[in-house]
Amino acid sequence: MAAILSTGASSEVPFTYSIERSDGRKFTYSYGASSLTTSYESASTSKLVTSVILLRLVDKGILSLTDKPQKYIPSWPVNSTDAIYNMTLAHLLSFRSGMTDELLCLHSASGNFENCTKNIASANASNTYAPGSVFYYSGAHMQVAGLMAQYVTGSSWQDIFAQFKSETGLFTSAAYDLPSSSNPRLAGGMHWQAREYLDFLRALKAGTLLSSSSMTELLKDQTSSSQMLYSPPKTDLNEEWHYGLGLWHECQSTTYNCNSSSGRVSSPGAFGAYPFWDRRKNYFGIVARQGSAGTYPKGINIERSVRRKADAWAACTF
Numbered sequence: 427m428a429a430i431l432s433t434g435a436s437s438e439v440p441f442t443y444s445i446e447r448s449d450g451r452k453f454t455y456s457y458g459a460s461s462l463t464t465s466y467e468s469a470s471t472s473k474l475v476t477s478v479i480l481l482r483l484v485d486k487g488i489l490s491l492t493d494k495p496q497k498y499i500p501s502w503p504v505n506s507t508d509a510i511y512n513m514t515l516a517h518l519l520s521f522r523s524g525m526t527d528e529l530l531c532l533h534s535a536s537g538n539f540e541n542c543t544k545n546i547a548s549a550n551a552s553n554t555y556a557p558g559s560v561f562y563y564s565g566a567h568m569q570v571a572g573l574m575a576q577y578v579t580g581s582s583w584q585d586i587f588a589q590f591k592s593e594t595g596l597f598t599s600a601a602y603d604l605p606s607s608s609n610p611r612l613a614g615g616m617h618w619q620a621r622e623y624l625d626f627l628r629a630l631k632a633g634t635l636l637s638s639s640s641m642t643e644l645l646k647d648q649t650s651s652s653q654m655l656y657s658p659p660k661t662d663l664n665e666e667w668h669y670g671l672g673l674w675h676e677c678q679s680t681t682y683n684c685n686s687s688s689g690r691v692s693s694p695g696a697f698g699a700y701p702f703w704d705r706r707k708n709y710f711g712i713v714a715r716q717g718s719a720g721t722y723p724k725g726i727n728i729e730r731s732v733r734r735k736a737d738a739w740a741a742c743t744f
Contacts, residue, residue, distance in 0.1 A: 427732040427739070431455045435728040438717055439698070440464075442620050443728060445711030446628065447740045462624075466716045467604065468616035469695030475597070475626065476568050476612045477519050477672025479590050480575055481640040484515075488578055491516040491643060495547070495570055498577040503548040510550060513557040518571040519671040520648035524555035525570075526562045526655070532569065535606035539583070540576075542609065543569045560655040561669060565613035568672075572612045583610055596629060597622045614695070620714035623701050627710040631703055644671045645705075647686035662723055676702075698725035709740040 431443055432455075440458025454462060468475075483489040493515050496502040504511050510524035517523040527549045531542035546566045555562075572583050579586060587602055600622055601607070604615035629635050636644060649668045654660060659667040659674065666682040668675040673691045677684035692702035698721045700713040713725040729736075 427453060427735045428455050430732050430735070431457055431728070434458075435731045437698070437715060437724055437728055438721075439715055441698070441713055441715035441725070441728060443711070443713050443732070444620060444624060445709055445736055445740070446624065447709045453736075453739065460714065462621040462714075463619050464714065465599075465617050465619055466699055466714050467695075467697060468618055469614045469697045469699065469719075469722075471618075471623065471693050471695040471699045471701055472602070472611075472616040473568065473613050473672045474693035474701070475616065475672075476572070477644065478626075478630065478635055479586065480515070480519065480571055481636055481644060481671065482590065482593075483575055483579070483586075485637045485640050489515060489575065491519075493574065495574055498574050499544075500577075501544070503544050504551045508551045509554050509556055513570075515571055515574065516643070516648070516671070517557040518567040518574075520561070520669055521563055521567050522558050522561050522648065522652050523567050523570070524553050524557050524560065525550040525566045526553060526555070526564060528564055528566050531609075532565055532611055533605050534609065537605070537609040539569075539609050540573060543573045546570070555655075558652060560653045561649045562656045563658055564656070565611055568613040569611075572610075583612065594629065594635065596626050620712050623712050623714070624710070627701060627703055627712070631710055644673070645687075645691065646670055647675055650686075658722070662720075663726075694722045694726060696720055696722050698722050698728075700725035700729055702729065704737075704740075707737050707740050709736070711736075 440460035442456040442460045444454040446452045513523035529546050531537040600618040602610035602616050647668045659665045665678055667677055673693050675686045676690045688706050690704045694700045696719045698715040698717045703710040713728045
Protein backbone atom coordinates (compact mmCIF):
# COMPACT_ATOMS: atom_id res chain seq x y z
CA MET A 427 0.00 0.00 0.00
CA ALA A 428 2.79 2.42 0.88
CA ALA A 429 4.45 1.87 -2.50
CA ILE A 430 1.24 2.76 -4.34
CA LEU A 431 0.41 5.73 -2.14
CA SER A 432 3.97 7.09 -2.35
CA THR A 433 3.34 7.96 -6.00
CA GLY A 434 0.61 10.35 -4.91
CA ALA A 435 -2.18 8.16 -6.32
CA SER A 436 -3.01 10.95 -8.81
CA SER A 437 -3.73 13.42 -6.01
CA GLU A 438 -2.90 17.05 -6.74
CA VAL A 439 -2.70 17.88 -3.03
CA PRO A 440 -1.17 16.26 0.07
CA PHE A 441 -3.24 13.61 1.83
CA THR A 442 -3.27 11.15 4.68
CA TYR A 443 -4.68 7.66 4.25
CA SER A 444 -5.40 5.66 7.39
CA ILE A 445 -7.29 2.44 8.08
CA GLU A 446 -7.95 0.32 11.15
CA ARG A 447 -8.88 -3.36 11.24
CA SER A 448 -11.05 -5.26 13.72
CA ASP A 449 -8.18 -6.13 16.08
CA GLY A 450 -7.17 -2.46 16.37
CA ARG A 451 -4.10 -2.65 14.12
CA LYS A 452 -3.66 0.43 11.98
CA PHE A 453 -1.96 1.45 8.77
CA THR A 454 -1.31 5.11 8.01
CA TYR A 455 0.48 6.78 5.13
CA SER A 456 0.87 10.52 4.53
CA TYR A 457 1.77 12.00 1.17
CA GLY A 458 3.27 15.48 1.28
CA ALA A 459 2.62 17.92 4.10
CA SER A 460 -0.29 16.07 5.65
CA SER A 461 -0.71 14.09 8.86
CA LEU A 462 -3.33 12.65 11.18
CA THR A 463 -3.37 15.99 13.01
CA THR A 464 -3.68 18.31 10.00
CA SER A 465 -6.88 20.33 10.17
CA TYR A 466 -9.08 19.98 7.09
CA GLU A 467 -12.35 21.51 5.97
CA SER A 468 -14.97 18.82 6.19
CA ALA A 469 -17.25 19.60 3.28
CA SER A 470 -19.89 16.84 3.27
CA THR A 471 -18.00 14.54 5.61
CA SER A 472 -19.85 16.47 8.34
CA LYS A 473 -23.18 14.97 7.22
CA LEU A 474 -22.55 11.72 9.06
CA VAL A 475 -21.42 13.58 12.19
CA THR A 476 -24.49 15.82 12.16
CA SER A 477 -26.78 12.83 11.68
CA VAL A 478 -25.26 10.99 14.65
CA ILE A 479 -25.54 14.08 16.87
CA LEU A 480 -29.23 14.41 16.02
CA LEU A 481 -29.91 10.70 16.45
CA ARG A 482 -28.45 10.91 19.93
CA LEU A 483 -31.18 13.46 20.70
CA VAL A 484 -33.66 10.90 19.41
CA ASP A 485 -32.16 8.31 21.75
CA LYS A 486 -32.65 10.71 24.66
CA GLY A 487 -36.32 11.15 23.76
CA ILE A 488 -35.80 14.83 22.95
CA LEU A 489 -36.59 14.38 19.24
CA SER A 490 -38.34 11.70 17.21
CA LEU A 491 -37.66 10.69 13.63
CA THR A 492 -41.37 11.26 12.97
CA ASP A 493 -41.29 14.86 14.24
CA LYS A 494 -42.15 17.60 11.73
CA PRO A 495 -40.45 21.02 11.70
CA GLN A 496 -43.65 22.91 12.51
CA LYS A 497 -43.88 21.07 15.83
CA TYR A 498 -40.96 23.10 17.14
CA ILE A 499 -40.18 26.01 14.82
CA PRO A 500 -42.37 29.10 15.28
CA SER A 501 -43.67 30.80 12.14
CA TRP A 502 -42.75 27.82 9.99
CA PRO A 503 -43.28 29.11 6.44
CA VAL A 504 -44.57 25.86 4.89
CA ASN A 505 -48.36 25.60 4.84
CA SER A 506 -50.50 22.50 5.33
CA THR A 507 -51.54 22.72 1.67
CA ASP A 508 -47.93 22.54 0.45
CA ALA A 509 -46.67 19.18 -0.80
CA ILE A 510 -43.61 19.20 1.49
CA TYR A 511 -45.59 20.03 4.65
CA ASN A 512 -45.41 16.50 6.05
CA MET A 513 -41.60 16.24 5.96
CA THR A 514 -40.18 14.59 9.08
CA LEU A 515 -36.78 14.45 10.73
CA ALA A 516 -36.23 11.08 9.02
CA HIS A 517 -36.97 12.66 5.64
CA LEU A 518 -34.56 15.49 6.40
CA LEU A 519 -31.66 13.25 7.44
CA SER A 520 -32.15 11.04 4.37
CA PHE A 521 -32.52 14.03 2.00
CA ARG A 522 -36.05 12.99 1.02
CA SER A 523 -37.90 16.01 2.42
CA GLY A 524 -38.92 17.22 -1.04
CA MET A 525 -36.68 20.29 -0.80
CA THR A 526 -34.27 20.87 -3.66
CA ASP A 527 -33.13 24.51 -3.50
CA GLU A 528 -30.28 25.91 -1.44
CA LEU A 529 -29.87 29.66 -0.92
CA LEU A 530 -26.70 31.72 -0.84
CA CYS A 531 -27.28 32.50 2.84
CA LEU A 532 -26.23 28.91 3.59
CA HIS A 533 -22.72 29.95 2.56
CA SER A 534 -22.66 33.44 4.08
CA ALA A 535 -20.55 34.07 7.19
CA SER A 536 -22.84 36.96 8.14
CA GLY A 537 -26.02 34.96 7.59
CA ASN A 538 -28.52 34.33 10.38
CA PHE A 539 -28.99 30.60 10.95
CA GLU A 540 -32.71 30.72 11.72
CA ASN A 541 -33.65 33.29 9.09
CA CYS A 542 -31.64 31.46 6.45
CA THR A 543 -33.28 28.15 7.30
CA LYS A 544 -36.77 29.62 7.15
CA ASN A 545 -35.95 31.33 3.84
CA ILE A 546 -34.78 27.99 2.45
CA ALA A 547 -38.08 26.44 3.52
CA SER A 548 -40.01 29.29 1.90
CA ALA A 549 -38.08 28.88 -1.34
CA ASN A 550 -38.99 25.20 -1.42
CA ALA A 551 -42.58 25.48 -0.21
CA SER A 552 -43.99 25.38 -3.74
CA ASN A 553 -42.17 22.16 -4.62
CA THR A 554 -44.46 19.36 -5.72
CA TYR A 555 -42.45 16.44 -4.31
CA ALA A 556 -44.13 14.57 -1.49
CA PRO A 557 -41.71 13.78 1.33
CA GLY A 558 -40.18 10.35 0.80
CA SER A 559 -40.82 10.28 -2.94
CA VAL A 560 -37.48 11.72 -4.13
CA PHE A 561 -33.88 11.92 -2.97
CA TYR A 562 -32.08 15.21 -3.60
CA TYR A 563 -28.55 15.72 -2.29
CA SER A 564 -28.49 19.18 -0.74
CA GLY A 565 -27.43 20.98 2.41
CA ALA A 566 -30.91 22.43 2.90
CA HIS A 567 -32.31 19.40 4.70
CA MET A 568 -29.86 19.36 7.60
CA GLN A 569 -30.26 23.08 8.31
CA VAL A 570 -33.94 22.44 9.00
CA ALA A 571 -33.11 19.42 11.17
CA GLY A 572 -30.59 21.52 13.08
CA LEU A 573 -33.08 24.32 13.68
CA MET A 574 -35.54 21.75 15.04
CA ALA A 575 -32.84 20.60 17.46
CA GLN A 576 -32.04 24.15 18.53
CA TYR A 577 -35.65 24.89 19.39
CA VAL A 578 -36.38 21.61 21.18
CA THR A 579 -33.20 21.87 23.30
CA GLY A 580 -33.20 25.62 23.74
CA SER A 581 -29.52 25.59 22.76
CA SER A 582 -27.46 26.80 19.83
CA TRP A 583 -25.88 24.26 17.52
CA GLN A 584 -22.51 25.12 19.04
CA ASP A 585 -23.83 24.19 22.48
CA ILE A 586 -25.37 20.99 21.13
CA PHE A 587 -22.01 20.07 19.61
CA ALA A 588 -20.18 20.96 22.82
CA GLN A 589 -22.50 18.63 24.73
CA PHE A 590 -21.76 15.86 22.22
CA LYS A 591 -18.03 16.43 22.70
CA SER A 592 -18.39 16.33 26.47
CA GLU A 593 -20.42 13.13 26.45
CA THR A 594 -18.26 11.22 23.97
CA GLY A 595 -14.76 12.71 24.17
CA LEU A 596 -14.79 12.95 20.37
CA PHE A 597 -13.79 15.78 18.01
CA THR A 598 -12.11 17.68 20.83
CA SER A 599 -10.42 20.21 18.53
CA ALA A 600 -13.03 20.15 15.77
CA ALA A 601 -15.54 22.92 15.08
CA TYR A 602 -18.64 23.71 13.07
CA ASP A 603 -17.24 27.05 11.96
CA LEU A 604 -18.04 27.36 8.25
CA PRO A 605 -19.13 29.69 6.89
CA SER A 606 -19.13 30.98 10.50
CA SER A 607 -19.77 29.76 14.02
CA SER A 608 -23.02 31.74 14.16
CA ASN A 609 -24.23 30.35 10.82
CA PRO A 610 -22.76 26.84 10.67
CA ARG A 611 -23.47 24.74 7.59
CA LEU A 612 -24.42 21.46 9.23
CA ALA A 613 -24.11 19.44 6.04
CA GLY A 614 -20.62 20.69 5.24
CA GLY A 615 -19.17 23.23 7.63
CA MET A 616 -16.73 21.54 10.01
CA HIS A 617 -12.99 21.53 10.52
CA TRP A 618 -11.58 18.25 11.84
CA GLN A 619 -8.40 16.19 12.04
CA ALA A 620 -8.15 12.71 10.54
CA ARG A 621 -7.33 11.19 13.93
CA GLU A 622 -10.57 12.68 15.29
CA TYR A 623 -12.67 11.31 12.48
CA LEU A 624 -11.08 7.88 12.92
CA ASP A 625 -11.97 7.97 16.63
CA PHE A 626 -15.53 8.80 15.64
CA LEU A 627 -15.72 5.93 13.15
CA ARG A 628 -14.28 3.52 15.73
CA ALA A 629 -16.94 4.50 18.27
CA LEU A 630 -19.68 4.30 15.65
CA LYS A 631 -18.55 0.85 14.53
CA ALA A 632 -18.35 -0.32 18.16
CA GLY A 633 -21.96 0.72 18.73
CA THR A 634 -21.19 3.08 21.59
CA LEU A 635 -22.68 6.24 20.07
CA LEU A 636 -26.23 5.19 19.25
CA SER A 637 -28.92 2.83 20.46
CA SER A 638 -29.49 -0.30 18.41
CA SER A 639 -32.70 1.15 16.97
CA SER A 640 -30.98 4.37 15.90
CA MET A 641 -28.06 2.40 14.42
CA THR A 642 -30.59 0.40 12.43
CA GLU A 643 -32.15 3.57 11.07
CA LEU A 644 -28.75 5.17 10.38
CA LEU A 645 -27.60 2.15 8.36
CA LYS A 646 -30.92 1.36 6.70
CA ASP A 647 -31.31 2.04 2.98
CA GLN A 648 -33.77 4.91 3.26
CA THR A 649 -34.02 5.46 -0.50
CA SER A 650 -34.97 2.03 -1.83
CA SER A 651 -38.39 3.30 -2.94
CA SER A 652 -37.43 6.90 -3.72
CA GLN A 653 -36.50 8.43 -7.06
CA MET A 654 -32.84 9.48 -6.99
CA LEU A 655 -33.50 12.94 -8.38
CA TYR A 656 -29.98 14.27 -7.77
CA SER A 657 -27.07 12.08 -6.72
CA PRO A 658 -23.43 13.22 -7.13
CA PRO A 659 -22.08 9.63 -7.42
CA LYS A 660 -24.46 9.07 -10.32
CA THR A 661 -23.48 12.35 -11.96
CA ASP A 662 -19.71 12.14 -11.40
CA LEU A 663 -18.94 8.41 -11.09
CA ASN A 664 -21.87 6.89 -13.03
CA GLU A 665 -22.51 4.72 -9.97
CA GLU A 666 -25.91 4.26 -8.37
CA TRP A 667 -25.44 4.68 -4.62
CA HIS A 668 -28.28 4.73 -2.11
CA TYR A 669 -28.58 6.69 1.14
CA GLY A 670 -29.20 6.08 4.82
CA LEU A 671 -29.32 8.84 7.44
CA GLY A 672 -26.32 11.02 6.67
CA LEU A 673 -24.33 8.35 4.85
CA TRP A 674 -24.08 6.68 1.47
CA HIS A 675 -24.53 3.00 0.67
CA GLU A 676 -21.95 2.53 -2.04
CA CYS A 677 -22.52 0.46 -5.16
CA GLN A 678 -19.97 0.37 -7.98
CA SER A 679 -22.62 -0.25 -10.59
CA THR A 680 -24.79 1.83 -12.89
CA THR A 681 -27.81 0.27 -11.18
CA TYR A 682 -28.20 -0.42 -7.48
CA ASN A 683 -27.60 -4.14 -7.09
CA CYS A 684 -25.70 -4.14 -3.78
CA ASN A 685 -26.47 -5.45 -0.30
CA SER A 686 -27.26 -2.46 1.90
CA SER A 687 -27.29 -4.54 5.07
CA SER A 688 -23.59 -5.40 4.96
CA GLY A 689 -21.88 -3.23 2.37
CA ARG A 690 -19.64 -0.19 2.47
CA VAL A 691 -20.99 3.07 3.87
CA SER A 692 -19.28 6.43 3.56
CA SER A 693 -19.64 10.21 3.71
CA PRO A 694 -17.33 11.76 1.08
CA GLY A 695 -16.65 15.49 1.03
CA ALA A 696 -16.42 17.77 -1.99
CA PHE A 697 -12.72 18.51 -1.41
CA GLY A 698 -11.75 14.85 -1.55
CA ALA A 699 -11.90 13.69 2.05
CA TYR A 700 -13.38 10.22 2.24
CA PRO A 701 -14.34 8.54 5.52
CA PHE A 702 -15.69 5.02 5.11
CA TRP A 703 -16.67 1.85 6.96
CA ASP A 704 -16.42 -1.42 5.08
CA ARG A 705 -18.94 -3.49 7.02
CA ARG A 706 -18.34 -6.65 5.00
CA LYS A 707 -14.56 -6.61 5.40
CA ASN A 708 -14.81 -5.23 8.96
CA TYR A 709 -12.49 -2.24 8.78
CA PHE A 710 -12.83 1.52 8.55
CA GLY A 711 -10.68 4.41 7.46
CA ILE A 712 -10.32 7.82 5.95
CA VAL A 713 -8.61 9.69 3.17
CA ALA A 714 -8.01 13.20 4.54
CA ARG A 715 -7.29 15.83 1.91
CA GLN A 716 -8.43 19.24 0.73
CA GLY A 717 -8.45 19.86 -2.97
CA SER A 718 -10.72 22.21 -4.84
CA ALA A 719 -14.50 21.85 -4.72
CA GLY A 720 -15.78 18.92 -6.75
CA THR A 721 -12.62 16.81 -6.48
CA TYR A 722 -14.21 14.24 -4.18
CA PRO A 723 -13.69 11.44 -6.76
CA LYS A 724 -9.93 11.89 -6.27
CA GLY A 725 -10.23 10.96 -2.60
CA ILE A 726 -12.31 7.91 -3.47
CA ASN A 727 -9.78 6.94 -6.15
CA ILE A 728 -6.91 7.15 -3.65
CA GLU A 729 -8.70 4.61 -1.48
CA ARG A 730 -9.65 2.43 -4.44
CA SER A 731 -6.04 2.36 -5.64
CA VAL A 732 -5.12 0.29 -2.58
CA ARG A 733 -8.46 -1.32 -1.72
CA ARG A 734 -7.55 -4.84 -2.78
CA LYS A 735 -4.41 -4.72 -0.68
CA ALA A 736 -6.29 -3.15 2.22
CA ASP A 737 -8.91 -5.90 2.03
CA ALA A 738 -6.17 -8.52 2.16
CA TRP A 739 -4.44 -6.76 5.07
CA ALA A 740 -7.71 -6.51 7.02
CA ALA A 741 -8.36 -10.24 6.54
CA CYS A 742 -4.81 -11.40 7.28
CA THR A 743 -4.15 -13.33 10.52
CA PHE A 744 -0.68 -12.77 11.92
